[in-house]
Amino acid sequence: MLIFSKSTQYAVRALSYLVKHQDEAPCRGEIIAKEEGIPKHFLSKLLQQLVQAKILKSTKGPNGGFSLAKDPKEVSLxxxxxVFEDLETFFETCAIGDRRCSEKEPCPLHQDYNDIRQNIREYLLTSNLETLVEVEDLKSPVAGKQWAC
Incomplete structure (x- = not known):
């Protein structure tokens, strides 16, 4: 089963929150942490990593906080x-850890797993922050709920 790290999970949730509030003033990390149920010190580090990756921008001062550095449509999942996972290694690693596994010497799961990996890769490359929020809004029991940044 494919499971991403807590860092990735929390970062995606924080970015989803920021997309929903992109028309407002920058959001403080404490508010994002509270609303998303993410430990604030952990989230602070993740937000800084997203700033370094130029996905977010940070504004200092009393009205400061975090905001998207780009249009949500321009940021793929x-x-x-x-930023948090070594996806290239994931997409090159054998499902059963066989180091000899390759196109020339495939393991028993090679072709099926390769197809799955390619589907996941394509999904992550073509899905962006905006589509993530659209899907989330369809599932949300509290659609339309407003939070203040």
Whole structure:
């Protein structure tokens, strides 16, 4: 089963929150942490990593906080997750850990797993922050709920 790290999970949730509030003033990390149920010190480090990756921008001062550095349509889930995961290694690693596994010497799961990996890769490359929020809004029991940054 494919499971991403807590860092990736929390970062995606924080970015989703910021997309929903992109028309407001920058959001303080404490508010994002509270609303998303993420430990604030951990989130602070993740937000700084996203700033370094130029996905977010940080504004200092009393009205400061975090905001998107780009249009949500321009940020793929692959870009976000690659900040916290080594996705290239994931997409090159054998499902059963056989180091000899390759196109020339495939393991028993090679072809099926390769197809799955390619589907996941394509999804992450073509899905962006905006599509993530659209899907989340369809599932949300509290759609339309407003939070203040």
């Amino acid at each position: 692959f870009q976000v997750m690659n």
